[in-house]
Amino acid sequence: xxxxxxxxxxxxxxxxxxxxxxxxxxxxxxxxxxxxxxxxxxxxxxxxxxxxxxxxxxxxxxxxxxxxxxxxxxxxxxxxxxxxxxxxxxxxxxxxxxxxxxxxxxxxxxxxxxxxxxxxxxxxxxxxxxxxxxxxxxxxxxxxxxxxxxxxxxxxxxxxxxxxxx
Numbered sequence: 001x002x003x004x005x006x007x008x009x010x011x012x013x014x015x016x017x018x019x020x021x022x023x024x025x026x027x028x029x030x031x032x033x034x035x036x037x038x039x040x041x042x043x044x045x046x047x048x049x050x051x052x053x054x055x056x057x058x059x060x061x062x063x064x065x066x067x068x069x070x071x072x073x074x075x076x077x078x079x080x081x082x083x084x085x086x087x088x089x090x091x092x093x094x095x096x097x098x099x100x101x102x103x104x105x106x107x108x109x110x111x112x113x114x115x116x117x118x119x120x121x122x123x124x125x126x127x128x129x130x131x132x133x134x135x136x137x138x139x140x141x142x143x144x145x146x147x148x149x150x151x152x153x154x155x156x157x158x159x160x161x162x163x164x165x166x
Contacts, residue, residue: 002054002065009072010047011101011150017045018069022052030055034066047071073101073150080163083130092144092162093120093127105148109162112140130164139166 004020021041022031033042034051044050051066076099081092093107102123109118109128117132130137146158 002052002063004050004052004065004067007068007070009070010044011071011073011152011154012046015073015152015154017043019043020050020052020067022054029057044069071100073152073154075099075102075105075146075148075156075158077144077146077158077160078162079160080165081130082165083136084166091127091129092164093125101151103149103151103153105146107144107146110143110145111137112142114143117142130166136166137164139164 002022004022008018010018019041020033020043031038031040032053032055033039034049035042042050047069049066049068051064053062053064055062078089078092081089083090092109104121105123106121107119107127108116110116111132117137118128120127141161141163144158144160144162147155148158149155
């Protein structure tokens with residue numbers, strides 16, 4: 001009998017890796033994982049589809065099981081945006097399809113002099129529109145700092161640059 005359990009989820013770089021093990025075998029089966037491993041257990045640190053095939057040396061029987069390890073929390077941060085009103089990349093904000101499992105967050109945008117020109121903690125907001133006090137900011141590089149808390153209560157800080165293109 002091979003049973004890897006129910007599908008699970010992981011947040012790479014944030015949560016601990018998952019141990020997938022075949023502890024139910026008796027006798028001396030041949031074990032092969034989708035990763036190529038032949039041990040009774042593997043450590044999974046990335047989402048994906050994993051399977052285990054076990055062949056009995058005694059009876060010549062073969063059985064398999066599989067499991068999906070899904071990504072349950074992530075935030076993808078764009079490196080540029082174009083606030084020109086065309087409806088494409090008009091806001092800088094890792095929202096909707098770019099984030100999953102985010103419980104709360106705060107985002108600050110600073111200009112090259114370190115002046116904070118935008119702050120938000122709204123998950124359902126549009127993000128930064130490239131303006132400060134209603135005035136279009138110049139094309140260039142800006143610094144962001146994000147403090148994110150995921151549904152599993154893991155907190156992570158992200159810092160980087162975003163390029164405003166006009």
